[in-house]
Amino acid sequence: MEGHINVLIEVRKLGKTFEDAGGNTGGSVEAIRMMDFKVREGEFVSIVGPSGCGKSTLLDIIGGLEKPSTGEVIVEGERVESPHPKAAMVFQLVSVFPWRSALANVEFGLELRKVPAKERRAKALEALHLVGLKGFEAKYPSQLSGGMNQRLAIARALALDPDILLMDEPFGALDEQTRFLMGLELLRIWEATRKTVVFITHSIAEAIQLSDRVLVMSMRPGVIREEILVTLPRPRTIETLTTEACKEIEHRIWDILKVEALKGLTEHDAR
Amino acid sequence: MHAERMIRFGRIAFILLAVAALEAMVRGGLINQLVLSAPSRIALKMWEDVLSGELLAHLQVTVMEFGVAFAIALPLGAACGILFFRFRLLGAAVEPLFLAFYAAPTILLYPVFLALFGLGSAAVIGMAVVFGTIPIMVNVSAGLTGVERIYVKLGHSLKATPGQLFWKIMLPAATPTIFTGIRLGFTYAFVGVIAVEFLLFSGGLGRMVSWRYFIFDTEGIYSGVVLIIIVAALANSLVRLAEDRVRARWT
């Protein structure tokens, strides 16, 4: 059954080396090496790895913000050279503009694409409703909580009606309870819109809670150590996450990550 | 809040007490009348100055000179600031030179402007332009280069054109810093105008005070000083208010 579903993203022999990175490494840093994987339409794929393993670099390349040193990324049949119009990114750091209202923030991407005002407004309102922020159109980011602002960033991405969502640790700056609730929110939105999601996180629990498939990354230079299918039933509730099956997956991932994370502790970081 | 009211009361009480003490000391002969006039007489002289139109006449000159100077300094500073942002190497090289310039007593250059433009408003304006341009230039450059990287990254991920990037992201993000630069430029230009007027006797509020010094009009001196302080404080608080508004909306 899976073989007939469209492959939306294909990563082939991807490698990225940064020249002149400064510091102790004497010039160049190999961030990722020989990555190969596919993402199918409608899939929720998480990429888990220790800090500094190159996850963000990987996402930046898929998002067209960085050029690979070797290999390529194919999105919807085309090689990625610049940001793909059908892929939208959500970042970890707060990227909503404090000088714009919530509505104006969500409209931003549409504004750049010169979508006419009435249409913009309608799409933006729809997106706000979808992320559960209906009624907050006139509020400013300083009046909203961290979680709400990240929902704003997600709404902004959704307003562009993308096929693919690329999310770089979007809940990383939030506290644990908010993170979990935001995860549930994200699943609700995903199930309603069935977008394809590539989600980066360093939290194993989060990866299992959200995804169909988890790619476990190694320490720098990053490669995919293992692909793990999360066969837990949906919808994923707090009960699902306490089952034996879930714990088993968690242990499998942790066993791999443990080795990689320890490498990170002992390595002299060039920062 | 209780504490806030106490503070405001304390401030006003302090000023009132100081004024009352001075009044007593002058009337009691403790302070020579040539050195300090009684506050009551100063107030009277101030009132006279306002009524006689003297204040207005000098104020007009000062405002005109300041207006022209600021109207030149603002675009000039902004243009240079954008230049130093656009060509980062140039900016990194030249900005430390300007900052070093700050440490020197720039006012010493006023005879140069006097020699170039003769005695009159042009010399005042020239000097004030120098004072006002530098903070604007430095802050425009710093504001634009200091824009959060994530905003630029977001812009790129949405395929913003360079024009969209500048007008819709960088400029709004830099606005608080730029506005601080504008406030500083405003303040420094104003101080510059008064200072040169004072030294050159060329006209305006500065001249009003220095002239009265030379004709031994003690009451007049103090009247002028207090009036200038009022004008300066008013103008500055207006600009600060605007700046606070901007910062509130922008952060």
Added chain:
Amino acid sequence: MAAGSVRIRLIQAGAVAAVFAGFMALSAAFPFFPPPAAVLKTTLGLLQTGEIYPHLLVTLYETGVGFAIAIVLGIAIGLALGGNRIIGETFEPIILAAYAVPKIILLPILLAIFGVGLEAKIANAAIHGVFPVLLNTIVGVREVNRTLLKLGRSMKATRWQTFQKIVFPSTVLPVFTGIRIGLGFAVLGSLLAELFEAQIGLGFLVVHFYNNAQIGEMLAVILFVFILTMSVNALMMLIERSLSRWRVTLTF
């Protein structure tokens, strides 16, 4: 990094050359301005003949005494205002407002109080120099890391120990910055007073040369003052940089 700094030096040299060329053009357009090369020669000449020294010494004296007063007052008041929230909030707006006022207009008052001698210049230097020191001391005291203060309290540090081991090291850098900037202002204060009403001093010398139509000599004195103040400032910035290991803002 090294390659970049060579290019920066080149651009800076170019900037100085451009200013030089600018002055040459100015001199060509307005013949009463001697060309920059001549001004440099005159500067050296003034130094050689010793004509500038009495004036330099007087200005230095005025600045020195005035600034010493400013430092003492600035730090003392700054500690008081910074350490006590209520007193600080009461008076700080008044002090901040003072920045916007052109302090030059206080000169006639100072001259009335002190007469036309050096005292008025010293007072003016003090008034100009005190504000940066004062404000930076307030900020320095306020910004002492609360966590470190809490640590001290938990270890039962005495008031003196708290000051010596936590507050003082925290405030060294901002106070030094205030002193560096304040020194420049104090020099400005002395010179302003000398420009207005004086018989001796570098400011007086500028006016004197101007009135005698000795524009070259006037520019020479201005150049000398600029080089002197900028050099002292650069030196103090070096000291400031080495002091910055005292900076208590830790980032993880």
